[in-house]
Amino acid sequence: MEGHHRHHHHQQQQHLQQQQQPVSVNVEADRFPQWSVQETKDFLMIRAELDQSFMETKRNKLLWEVISTRMREKGYNRSAEQCKCKWKNLFTRYKGCGTVDAETVRQQFPFYDELQAIFTARMQSVLCSESEGGGATGSKKKAAQAQLSSDEEDDTEENEYSFRKKKKGKTGGGSSSKSGSINIKEMLEDFMRQQLQMEMQWREALESRENERRMKEMEWRQTMEALENERIMMERRWREREEQRRIREEARAEKRDALITALLNKLRREDQM
Numbered sequence: 001m002e003g004h005h006r007h008h009h010h011q012q013q014q015h016l017q018q019q020q021q022p023v024s025v026n027v028e029a030d031r032f033p034q035w036s037v038q039e040t041k042d043f044l045m046i047r048a049e050l051d052q053s054f055m056e057t058k059r060n061k062l063l064w065e066v067i068s069t070r071m072r073e074k075g076y077n078r079s080a081e082q083c084k085c086k087w088k089n090l091f092t093r094y095k096g097c098g099t100v101d102a103e104t105v106r107q108q109f110p111f112y113d114e115l116q117a118i119f120t121a122r123m124q125s126v127l128c129s130e131s132e133g134g135g136a137t138g139s140k141k142k143a144a145q146a147q148l149s150s151d152e153e154d155d156t157e158e159n160e161y162s163f164r165k166k167k168k169g170k171t172g173g174g175s176s177s178k179s180g181s182i183n184i185k186e187m188l189e190d191f192m193r194q195q196l197q198m199e200m201q202w203r204e205a206l207e208s209r210e211n212e213r214r215m216k217e218m219e220w221r222q223t224m225e226a227l228e229n230e231r232i233m234m235e236r237r238w239r240e241r242e243e244q245r246r247i248r249e250e251a252r253a254e255k256r257d258a259l260i261t262a263l264l265n266k267l268r269r270e271d272q273m
Helices: 002-020 027-031 037-049 053-058 061-073 082-095 102-108 110-134 139-147 160-166 169-272
Strands: none
Touching: 037 053, 037 061, 037 082, 037 110, 053 110, 053 169, 061 082, 061 169, 082 110, 102 110
């Protein structure tokens, strides 16, 4: 009995420990809808087009807003913060694929090629900049550092490439800042042009729908007028036929009355004779 009591007490303790264990909840999955494969590919395409701008500026909040706006233009409702978090997650997975063979990587991480293309273009840009600036020594090392720079992990996205440009001195730094400002200004102007173009397209579509509605209303009124005129004509023809029928009936009645009167007069004359 004592052994059975100890066994029962041990089961109760295990049950209590299981109840006290925290339950993991995927808050991120409940908070935001999951990214589809096509949505992620469109996002990476937009991010690749703006990668050079990310490399040339420290403050990238506006760039993420531009990406969010371009995502909405493609039909995806993603905020700038969601886009930024998605990029960091993809970059983390990309870094973890360094020691895995290419075939296995593509099976486990379907966006490896897109990210590889982004960082390959970034590395080529840094190598080209090094060769043009005469700093060929250590250019490959700096390009490799720029390929996996810290811009994906830091809020201001200060990377090796922007840090190297700042070290060139006040003149070079001013040129870099000016270039970054020009790029941001061009993106803002492009963003405003896109907004104006979208508004013009919306107004044209609204005017087109209004004109189409007016044309349909006009066609409907013309159809109703034609039907009404046809009804009036049919009613007029019916009345004319009724009038002709009445005239014929009156004429037959007059002839019948005249014939009957003539017969009666004839019979009276015969009786008198």
